[in-house]
Amino acid sequence: MTTPQFADRFAHGYDHDALSASAREHLWMHFTRMSGYRHVPVPTIVRGDGARIWDARGKSYLDGLAGLFVVQAGHGRQELVQAAAKQASELAFFPLWSYAHPQAIALADRLATLAPGDLNKVFFTTGGGEAVETAWKLAKQYFKLTGKPMKHKVISRSIAYHGTPQGALSITGIPDARKWFEPLVPGAHKAANTNFYRAPEHGDDLEAFGRWAADEIDRAIEMEGPDTVAAVFVEPVQNSGGCFPPPPGYFQRLRAICDKHDVLLVSDETICAFGRLGTTFACDKFGYVPDMLTCAKGMTSGYSPIGACLISERIAEPFYSGADYFPHGYTFGGHPVSAAVAMANLDIFEHERLNEHVLEHEGAFRATLERLYDLPIVGDVRGDGYFYGIELVKDKATKETFDDDESERLLRGFLSKALFDAGLYCRADDRGDPVVQLAPPLIIGQREFDEIEGILRAVLTEAWNRL
Template sequence: MSQENRRQQAARDHLWMHFTRLSSAADHEVPVIVRGEGAYIWDDRGRRYLDGLAGLFVVQAGHGRAELAEAAATQAADLAFFPIWSYAHPTAIDLAERIASYAPGDLNRVFFSSGGGEAVETAWKLAKNYFKLVGKPMKHKVISRAVAYHGTTHGALSITGLPPLKQQFEPLVPSTFRVPNTNLYRAPVHGDDPEAFGLWAAEQIRVAIEAEGPDTVAAVFLEPVQNAGGCFPPPPGYFQRVREICDEHDVLLVSDEVICAFGRLGHMFGAERYGYQPDMITCAKGLTSGYSPLGATIISDRIAEPFLHGDASFAHGYTFGGHPVSCAVALANLDLFEREGLNQHVLDTEGDFRRVLDGLRDLPIVGDVRGDGFFYGIELVKDQATKETFDAEESERLLRGFLSTALFDAGLYCRADDRGDPVIQLAPPLVAGQEQFDEIEQILRSVLTEAWSRI
């Protein structure tokens, strides 16, 4: 048996892949990715694919960056591990200072975790702890948006607005509530007026806070561009009104930027792009470009202040939070960002990317193209004129029965998703350019044309 075939069998027998139907391996090979370079990846059979999802919205700097691997090796040789439980080490200190220098406003404290879900968990626990310390112990509830994904730990999953992801794990943590998202394409009101729709959507947060009682609501969790459902950017004025509502009711605004931070939208943080000031930012993924796991919750001075006195302590932490090697990789990654101007590259070329994707609107299956930066969703429909979507059985056949495999076989790794209406999501590494944009368009055009012929 060849090594490739042996690994295939071992994958079927021993590897529990995440968010994957294990039955799918019974009659299909498990894709085994062995290396990457720039915007491309290769499998164990030598086939090349364009990485249209940056791994999982992660590999901002592109694959194969030797300097990031070297930073990890150098740090591991000096200090491979030490916790930041009452101790510190140089890379955690330096990275916290660096992140604070980028963060907007008074977000000056950085709490490290292993990844994004842990960062969200941290933010919720900290919000509840903060309000207890300032004499408002009833404030513990969280508002988030419909179809939004915030993580898989019990707390983060409770904040998540995707019922199919939650049902098999219930009961979850109580006291979380959903409001409408900013899907302008399917806006229930003001669909022809983005600003009016944005203000309406923001007002639904006020309605939810007042319905639950402002003295019980601790935080609102929002992504700058909502990922699940297919990239919903904020309408004009939306975040500004949300900020006002949160201030009126003393509710913390948490900007969940696990995907949107570190260049995905052309800025270090999405809050900068859309001009709002959060009380906390959660981030991960692009912080290290995926070369080592790391997450962070960035916290305002106001929230940190009660913990600076007496015996107050945030009784929370993670063994691998602030890992020395991960912090060293993050510092090298941020050096690379600055040296190569990755944020500016996204701002300079996002219009080219959008124009290429907008060109797909001539296909009858394409209903909407939306997003910002290097972060786009293409919604698929049965009828462009009426925006009729696919039912569950049709979506299953379209996405899992054809598109996911066909796109990969054609050389494009991306996501065909139906958490909400059926979409194709695209988020290439930030080093991508016109050549990759055109390649994405050509593959999508060919595969979507065939998909339409099968409907």
């Protein structure tokens, strides 16, 4: 389609049918079963304001997922728009390949100040998957430079999602996300996650289960050989599978295990950083200091793409002397416009006390969602901060889950569309067991909590009645 034709077709407001037809014809959407839109329109979001979004037909929805765990400060923030425009007018682009620019310098300084411990070096990427890729490559090279060249393997957790680049995908623990792209990067191994609801051991004792889950990572390191393992990658609250929070003491034990084996602990905070749990970095909430920390999404509230790997002084030291350097980078890493938007976004966090807002209201959010326990389909409500998963079951007494065909009919055949049609954008997924995930903008309060609960109650009740 030529530029004039395109302009003529979409210049006069939003024509939903034209947009949908063009999307089906040309736009390959991510993680999307494209055949599903052969006979139904493509949902097209055209506007956002606060915690709400609107589609091309003018219908409003509550954004219960902050876009994709991203829009922390809410939609339509003119401060962020203006920061982007101002920076683009001064310096729209320059790479960080042997050069610096003021916004990247300022943002790196600010992140280092906010981060715990000696996480003082900041390597910018354009997203979380690239940050994970960076951390694994850096861990491999660090051990080669320090005389331990066999340490290259990583341990991550079952069902965990860490991104889609080949290295990050190898760390990811979701079989269906990996199977089409094998062989993957060798050396990535999996251990137990912290799903207490389906604990294979110590299901009646949360702290004992936490010790067991951490010790499973210890056993995985021992099995592979500590002299071959470079790093352990974990999310503070594991996203995939439906928001698994860490049991008390879990991260303290994991930190000790990594120290014992000289293995780097990488905190993947792509989702959990920047207020999602009520702290700038989630490791602070759970009381541990990693050797590296990966982050992205909420750093700009989604107004411009950016990611980062924060690295401890100890890990960075070999790269800051002699002729050694890190032969790795991204054209758009630390983009001036994205860095300027991130700085403005962090200003909003400070001025509006968004972290404190989450900490003040997280209990009310949990309590509101826990009202759903009276529904026979709701087996578990779990999470932290403004990040929750609701696991759906066939039998609450036995925790019996749905088989593959039932899950397909429940999630993709009914729930995803029904929740959206009812006015709630969220996520119904079965990476593990069937769950509904919620991660709304950090600006919401009890009124929106009640709206979320009301929509979920009506739709989940209908889903149960259809079984």
